[in-house]
Amino acid sequence: MTGAPASAAGGSGAKPVRGGKLGTAAVNQASLWNIANILTMVRLLLVPGFVLLLFHNGGYDPVWRSFAWAAFAIAMITDLFDGHLARAYNLVTDFGKIADPIADKAIMGAALVSLSVLGDLPWWITGVILARELGITLMRFWVIRHAVIPASRGGKLKTLAQGTAAGMYVLVLTGPLATLRFWMMMVAVVLTVVTGLDYVRQAVVLRRRSLAAERAAIGRTTEALNEAAGSPGAGAGAGAVAADASASGVTDAGAAGVTDAGVSGAAVRVSGGSTAVEPAVRARDGAEAER
Template sequence: MSGVPASAAGRPAPAPGVRRVRLWNIANILTMGRLFLVPGFVLLMLHNGGYDPAWRSFAWAAFAIAMITDLFDGHLARTYNLVTDFGKIADPIADKAIMGAALLCLSALDDLPWWVTGVILAREIGITLMRFWVIKHGVIPASRGGKMKTLAQGVAVGMYILALEGPLATARFWVMAVAVVLTVLTGLDYVRQAVVLRRNARAAGSGR
């Protein structure tokens, strides 16, 4: 140690009371791990033609791990103040990547109608882009309906990945139907919130 203050050495000293958050914290590591799971999930899902029950079970395990880490990384980031700009961008991308990969694989294998995949992906990608569009005016918080939608999608897609038969196959159809309805309704609600947020921000700006 030279004993020279950071500012004198050409490095700006952090402002008093400001806690610097490391980029590679546990929350961001979990997010990156979820991204790296995506190609592994696809390989497991499509291995041996995509209809081998054993490999579909392995794919389900990878999907389940991704869904669980999605819950943990956000909770850890908020609880321990580990929120970073990288995490704000990478987390939703990781979420959509694993869900999109699962939906596309299921439709490619003719296990799930393409229109279901199209509706869900259009909603997820559209809402994510919309969040970035209005982020300078404010953040649209996750609603209870949005959380229910995420849960319904995860359960429904997981049931389809397992290639269930009999009564369970009928059950997964209805779970997916609920997921699609929640996907559309919550998407419309987020659009409404974005319009209101942008309108209020413009009104506040013009009133200055």
């Protein structure tokens, strides 16, 4: 976009790399006023405009419905581009993460509800599609702590079928085209249900795997702690060294100056895997020499 600030390309003024990896720094640096977010906001603003155009002059004027179709088509086209631009040019922001799915659901929901209010689209179709979209959105929040469900190819095909069918219903079509739009909507409904069930399956599998991994990690940690607690400690090592020193004639009042701290220090080295017990050996040799 001509005249866009440097921050719109990632906030740092550097030229964005197409298809580059998206990191946390890029997400934090992306400006709110970038091209991806602007397209999302345009789509949000088109929702009330689309509804007004659709219902203008009673809702059955072919000319005004053509204008409404144009607004709907622009909104669907921006839906195709804003996410791609955000990922390709590191323009992902928290606003975009929230606003983009809201804009998607808003324009499609407005079209379906408006068409049902006008009597052009059966309410059961609107109910099935909206229930699926709301349910999948809630399900994503349910499993977001465990994993993120990626958008599938079927989900993208579903969105394309819904947009095409709804757009055909917005236009005043007759004859074979009217029949074609009905079957296109049936395809969209089938894809909506099938992909919805597939998302549910993915969510259940991902949640089970995540919980199993968490339990396994907790089990490994507990086992490691138990092994550490059951292994010979510094106290046992100290007792062994003290017994050896006593058998060699080293007493508490020995002239060599062997103290509890010295023996404990040797014991620590032994328990740590070292076989060096030179302080205790030297103390024993000194005591024997004095005798």
